Amino acid sequence: MILLRKQAINDAPWKILFSALFLSFIGLVALNSISYQNTTIIQNPFYKQLFFLFIAFCTFSISFITPKYIIHKYAFIIYGVGIFIVILPFFGSAHAGTYRWLDVGLPINFQPSEFSKIFSVIALARYLSDNNLKIQKFRSIVLPILIVLFPALIVLKQPDLGTALVMLSIVFPMLYWAGARPFYLFLLIAPILSILTAFNVILFSIWALIIAIVIFYARTKIIAGVGYFFGNIFFGLLARPIWEILNPYQKNRVLTFIYPEKDPLGAAYQIIQSKTAIGSGGFFGKGWGEGTQTHLKFLPVQESDFILSVIGEELGFMIIAIILITFGYLLNTIIRYSFLSKDKFSSLILLGLGYILLAHVFVNTAMTVGLIPVKGLPFPFISAGGTFLVTSYIMIGLIMRFSIHYSD
Amino acid sequence: MLKSDNIVSHKQYQIARILSWTMVIILIARYFQIQIIEHEIYKLKSNTNRIRKVTKSAPRGLILDRFGEILVDNYPVYVLTALPGEMNNKRMQFNLIADYIESDSSIIRSNYKKYYRGRFVPTRLAKDIDFLQLSNLEENKLNLEGVYYDQIPERYYPNGVRAPHLFGYVKEIDRVIRRNLNNKELYELGDLVGWSGLEKQYESYLMGERGTYFFEVDASGREVGSASELFDTRPDPGFNIQTTIDLDLQIFIEKLLENRRGVILVGKPETGGILAAASAPDYSPDLFTGSMTESEWRSVKNDPDTPLINRYIQGTYIPGSIVKMITQIAILKYGSSDLNMTYYCPGFYQFGDRIYGCWVTDGHGEVNMTQAMSMSCDVFFYKTVQEIDIDNLYSAFKEFGFGRKTNIDIPNEVAGLVPNKDYMFKRYGKYGWSKGALLNLAIGQGELLVTPMQVLNYINLLSTKGKSPNCHFVVVDNLPNNSKPKLEAMIWQQVNDGMRSAIIDKKGTGKKSDPKIDGLSIYGKTGTAENPHGDNHAWFTGWAEYINDKYSIVILLENAGSGGGVAAPLANKVFKKLVNNSLATLK
Numbered sequence: 003m004i005l006l007r008k009q010a011i012n013d014a015p016w017k018i019l020f021s022a023l024f025l026s027f028i029g030l031v032a033l034n035s036i037s038y039q040n041t042t043i044i045q046n047p048f049y050k051q052l053f054f055l056f057i058a059f060c061t062f063s064i065s066f067i068t069p070k071y072i073i074h075k076y077a078f079i080i081y082g083v084g085i086f087i088v089i090l091p092f093f094g095s096a097h098a099g100t101y102r103w104l105d106v107g108l109p110i111n112f113q114p115s116e117f118s119k120i121f122s123v124i125a126l127a128r129y130l131s132d133n134n135l136k137i138q139k140f141r142s143i144v145l146p147i148l149i150v151l152f153p154a155l156i157v158l159k160q161p162d163l164g165t166a167l168v169m170l171s172i173v174f175p176m177l178y179w180a181g182a183r184p185f186y187l188f189l190l191i192a193p194i195l196s197i198l199t200a201f202n203v204i205l206f207s208i209w210a211l212i213i214a215i216v217i218f219y220a221r222t223k224i225i226a227g228v229g230y231f232f233g234n235i236f237f238g239l240l241a242r243p244i245w246e247i248l249n250p251y252q253k254n255r256v257l258t259f260i261y262p263e264k265d266p267l268g269a270a271y272q273i274i275q276s277k278t279a280i281g282s283g284g285f286f287g288k289g290w291g292e293g294t295q296t297h298l299k300f301l302p303v304q305e306s307d308f309i310l311s312v313i314g315e316e317l318g319f320m321i322i323a324i325i326l327i328t329f330g331y332l333l334n335t336i337i338r339y340s341f342l343s344k345d346k347f348s349s350l351i352l353l354g355l356g357y358i359l360l361a362h363v364f365v366n367t368a369m370t371v372g373l374i375p376v377k378g379l380p381f382p383f384i385s386a387g388g389t390f391l392v393t394s395y396i397m398i399g400l401i402m403r404f405s406i407h408y409s410d
Numbered sequence: 411m412l413k414s415d416n417i418v419s420h421k422q423y424q425i426a427r428i429l430s431w432t433m434v435i436i437l438i439a440r441y442f443q444i445q446i447i448e449h450e451i452y453k454l455k456s457n458t459n460r461i462r463k464v465t466k467s468a469p470r471g472l473i474l475d476r477f478g479e480i481l482v483d484n485y486p487v488y489v490l491t492a493l494p495g496e497m498n499n500k501r502m503q504f505n506l507i508a509d510y511i512e513s514d515s516s517i518i519r520s521n522y523k524k525y526y527r528g529r530f531v532p533t534r535l536a537k538d539i540d541f542l543q544l545s546n547l548e549e550n551k552l553n554l555e556g557v558y559y560d561q562i563p564e565r566y567y568p569n570g571v572r573a574p575h576l577f578g579y580v581k582e583i584d585r586v587i588r589r590n591l592n593n594k595e596l597y598e599l600g601d602l603v604g605w606s607g608l609e610k611q612y613e614s615y616l617m618g619e620r621g622t623y624f625f626e627v628d629a630s631g632r633e634v635g636s637a638s639e640l641f642d643t644r645p646d647p648g649f650n651i652q653t654t655i656d657l658d659l660q661i662f663i664e665k666l667l668e669n670r671r672g673v674i675l676v677g678k679p680e681t682g683g684i685l686a687a688a689s690a691p692d693y694s695p696d697l698f699t700g701s702m703t704e705s706e707w708r709s710v711k712n713d714p715d716t717p718l719i720n721r722y723i724q725g726t727y728i729p730g731s732i733v734k735m736i737t738q739i740a741i742l743k744y745g746s747s748d749l750n751m752t753y754y755c756p757g758f759y760q761f762g763d764r765i766y767g768c769w770v771t772d773g774h775g776e777v778n779m780t781q782a783m784s785m786s787c788d789v790f791f792y793k794t795v796q797e798i799d800i801d802n803l804y805s806a807f808k809e810f811g812f813g814r815k816t817n818i819d820i821p822n823e824v825a826g827l828v829p830n831k832d833y834m835f836k837r838y839g840k841y842g843w844s845k846g847a848l849l850n851l852a853i854g855q856g857e858l859l860v861t862p863m864q865v866l867n868y869i870n871l872l873s874t875k876g877k878s879p880n881c882h883f884v885v886v887d888n889l890p891n892n893s894k895p896k897l898e899a900m901i902w903q904q905v906n907d908g909m910r911s912a913i914i915d916k917k918g919t920g921k922k923s924d925p926k927i928d929g930l931s932i933y934g935k936t937g938t939a940e941n942p943h944g945d946n947h948a949w950f951t952g953w954a955e956y957i958n959d960k961y962s963i964v965i966l967l968e969n970a971g972s973g974g975g976v977a978a979p980l981a982n983k984v985f986k987k988l989v990n991n992s993l994a995t996l997k
Contacts, residue, residue, distance in 0.1 A: 132414070175429075178426075181418075281449060281455070281456075282449070282453045282456030283445055284453065285446060319441055323438055326437055327434070327438070330434040333434070334430060337423070338423075338427075341416075341422075341426075343416045346415060346417070349416040353426065356430075357430075363434075368437060368440070373436075
């Protein structure tokens with residue numbers, strides 16, 4: 003049972019693994035470029051990454067040979083373990099004021115929230131693939147949201163807004179994939195957007211119009227539709243007075259949470275430096291090891307969160323485009339296998355894991371070019387960082403396993 | 411098991427694909443925009459412009475004397491800083507720096523740890539770099555990537571004034587200090603904060619506001635200009651504060667106290683302003699600037715003569731005879747004595763089964779109240795004080811500001827002690843003390859403890875008939891309220907007469923204080939305070955009237971002997987100086 007049949011191994015979509023390894027290879031090239039100044043091997047991000055890549059390959063193999071039914075059977079237990087390990091760091095000491103890291107007594111620390119993302123996907127897939135679930139009902143989509151909300155809130159408390167957002171981002175695609183009515187998903191997202199748009203009159207008016215149109219086409223009962231429409235307007239109108247009640251100190255906290263750029267010492271400086279590095283790279287880049295922005299260390303956390311800026315500067319748009327297209331190809335391969343999958347559980351797992359990768363790629367890449375506020379999220383397969391690299395390859399292992407059509 | 415079938419529709423599949431490709435394409439498009447379309451802009455920027463943020467400490471406000479002369483100034487010193495994120499080999503670079511500036515690399519490393527705030531925040535490595543060291547560093551700049559130097563303002567005392575207790579000192583903020591500050595967001599590591607004296611008291615005026623600069627640096631790390639897209643803020647210097655100190659007089663009294671232990675205070679009773687204040691022994695005011703070594707600090711800290719103590723607000727002394735005016739006032743106010751009473755002083759007084767001695771063992775003979783004051787006869791006061799009780803005496807002391815802080819504008823003042831009935835009961839029990847305690851208090855002995863600043867305030871009040879404002883070093887809009895003793899004119903007159911005759915009478919104890927200058931009249935009282943811990947403390951207190959000016963003075967010399975013999979001659983010199991200065995300003 004544990005071992006796969008030869009046929010199954012041949013059928014596994016190895017192109018997924020190769021795409022990932024290709025991205026890791028580009029990452030190593032970039033890391034080697036920025037590593038030459040570091041003296042000791044233990045501090046050198048290149049050798050560190052190489053070491054973790056080896057571990058990642060081992061964990062990949064383990065997750066690849068783990069039978070599907072075991073994961074299906076123990077999905078909720080796995081989820082419970084996931085919750086437990088994200089709570090663990092709170093019992094330890096804070097690292098730089100956060101509780102993301104778990105000190106395991108090794109020279110390397112371990113960031114449990116990375117694993118929880120996978121575990122949430124598994125639990126969600128298990129719940130949504132249940133035969134008895136009436137996904138068309140509104141209440142069937144409330145529990146899945148709670149399943150991801152719970153670990154996400156703990157992670158938010160660590161505090162790690164980036165990871166929490168990634169965890170939350172999978173729930174709507176998976177619900178949609180499982181067949182939930184898009185209208186209900188809209189109903190859930192709408193109040194959040196109502197609050198956010200409330201600070202701009204034009205945006206708010208456009209948004210109100212969109213709500214009205216959607217409600218009209220969804221052909222709800224008139225009372226429910228009207229009630230929902232005005233409920234949203236009310237939400238929006240309430241947002242401003244509540245904001246005004248907050249004292250300046252609280253407002254500031256919220257603002258720097260959402261827009262770290264407000265802090266001139268930190269994020270604004272980072273974004274400017276990152277954009278300068280990327281923009282000055284041009285189509286072919288300045289050449290490997292030639293990035294002036296990078297090598298004068300103007301770029302902060304260049305080996306992890308801002309690795310794309312290093313690549314953009316030294317290797318140029320050409321390689322960036324190759325990276326993003328490779329990722330697009332990888333993601334669409336996953337989505338295709340998800341679509342072709344025979345059973346719902348496998349299909350949902352594939353889609354969930356794929357969208358986790360997408361969320362990481364989007365947030366990280368958009369951040370380096372100033373499209374969204376700075377959130378400390380790494381780029382899968384490329385950024386230096388042990389735990390994340392290992393989890394990424396565990397995901398690849400799972401994805402490949404669940405892509406095989408044979409049920410074991 | 412995995413029996414539920416996958417029923418994803420083709421439409422769902424298409425939407426998921428479109429969504430994922432859309433996101434990837436948005437990202438590619440944005441990179442295209444920055445790397446291809448806007449490439450030229452960023453290329454130019456990266457060639458010449460790299461931005462570094464540097465904050466600059468604001469110079470502290472100056473401390474000026476009453477005429478605007480500078481007492482405490484700022485002086486630029488060079489500090490060596492490092493941008494941790496730009497250093498390529500810290501261990502090697504620290505060793506190099508240590509060589510160039512003839513320091514120890516462990517000191518540099520510990521500074522680095524002490525001031526480290528982040529990879530791109532300048533971190534201080536060393537201070538007080540001299541020109542030679544600077545040129546050494548400059549020659550080897552290639553090996554010192556990420557190491558910079560900067561000028562910071564430091565305290566400096568240009569005019570030879572010491573007054574360390576008055577000015578206080580500033581401390582460089584390190585991690586521990588910063589954590590304990592109330593308004594920590596206003597300070598960076600390495601900034602200065604007032605730690606004692608005026609520097610602490612007026613910190614909010616003196617501190618100023620730090621500036622932030624954004625520099626563009628070229629490929630070798632040199633600054634080429636300021637960054638256009640980020641706004642600089644200049645450091646905003648602190649406000650200057652003008653004190654009531656007279657620079658010249660301050661130096662003069664500091665010289666007088668050289669090699670002595672004690673206090674000299676000179677004030678203006680009409681305003682409460684203090685012209686000069688010295689506590690000896692003291693320490694050099696720049697002890698805490700520059701790099702004080704551990705052994706220097708220990709020698710100052712462990713000096714048996716306690717130079718760190720500010721004696722005029724923190725030293726508590728037995729006042730001795732200088733508070734006899736209080737006794738006199740209490741007797742005239744609460745007792746029934748008439749002004750013309752006389753008593754015979756045989757040199758001692760028997761009260762109960764105890765003998766209370768007069769300081770002149772042969773006795774003063776027949777004395778009236780003015781003579782008793784002039785000759786400082788103890789026996790007269792032993793006798794007369796029995797008309798009142800200890801609480802009467804206590805309230806007279808309180809009226810003149812004893813037993814509480816004077817609210818002078820430098821921190822860490824102590825309150826001294828004036829005993830009343832409650833205190834005596836608490837301390838000695840109901841039967842543990844007798845009226846004999848009152849006799850001791852009457853001549854300023856016993857449990858009484860005063861600070862020289864309280865004595866100055868008391869002299870100020872006596873010389874202005876109770877109208878002197880609170881003592882202060884800096885004129886502010888609302889001074890704290892001073893005590894306002896109200897007495898009959900007759901009593902004020904009697905006090906004046908007594909203190910005047912102590913100076914001009916042939917047998918007056920304070921006659922050595924009078925420089926005998928035309929137009930200068932001195933009122934004073936000496937004190938020789940018996941002290942259980944050693945020789946007597948010598949006091950001279952009083953005021954001088956010259957032309958239209960009035961000056962109050964308090965002199966205390968620890969373990970120096972008699973007030974009339976040791977302290978009064980010093981007062982003489984101060985009065986002469988005051989007259990000379992006053993003449994100089996008239997011309």
